[in-house]
Amino acid sequence: MERATFYRHFRHLDDLIADTVGHLADQRLSELRDARDGEKEPRVVEAEIFTAYLEHIAEHWRLYRWALWQQRSGATFIALLERMRSGSAMGLDGIVLDSDLGVQDDRLLAGFAAGGMLGGILEWLRDDEPEQEPEQLAARLFSASGLGRSPSGTTVN
Template identity: 35%
Template sequence: MYRRAAGSQDPRTLRSRSLLQDALLEILRQSPGATVAVADLTERAGVNRSTFYQHYREVDDLLADALDARAVGAGADLESIPPDAMSGSEPPAAFLAYVEHIAANRVLYRRVLGGQGSPATTERLRRRLVDAIVASLQLRPPPATRTPTIVTASAMAGALLGVLSCWVELMPHVPAREAAGWAWEAVMRAAPDAT
């Protein structure tokens, strides 16, 4: 099961990470297609290169942390999806909040989920979705299938990611609530029936 790293509570560490995250998001909002060099990033953040490498291996890891922090700050923590969420026909509040977070940061998520991609961010999102789906599927009676639960959950998470990836590219933009409904419908269709 994926969980965020506990991280240091040292105020200097938190401050350095926050400065780097803010600088990266600012750069990407101004130039969504830009390749971000560590030197440019650290200059904008007002920290040195060694500070960057004390906290991150690469810019993609920083981007994943920055978007995670913004999602949690917006009340869009996918880890708070209740295990019984798959029993309803409507998306759970935490998932809807996450889709609204994506809508509010659409330019960034086009980069993350689109052609340029962000492997670290996409993988974290996929794992969180898989964890939530596995927890939900484990509450149901076993389905009449030989497919392991983790495989089923991965397929369902892939459906969610596919809908979200398509949605951030749509023009004109479709509201978050409607996109969350599409994604939830795709997952509910893929959910195995118990017999």
């Protein structure tokens, strides 16, 4: 691809990476939405999809580490945060909370959960190689975020 063609579609390399990473996250969200009509509990499906996404990050460790940790690509960070917020909003659906929350509060909780999960991923990316397996990280992040609980309060594994 020639430089002029590239810049017609993307202003910066960050925009290309954000678009690519965002596209993959969109695929995972689509799988989650489709699975909500299936037999498994939605949070179990969400945990499986999140684990698969972390496995993808581990497979492409150098790219994600470069984009999110070394380069500190704001475009990539925002693209992932938005997708994780959408996924967290689906995961929060049905969680029994102590108070009646409105739509605005649900968005705040989803943003909070997404920010924490993305922060955990950023910490994971600090090292040259993954120190923790994706399954372990997914379980820990889900537990910490509150998304690993079913409406009855039991932990989703």
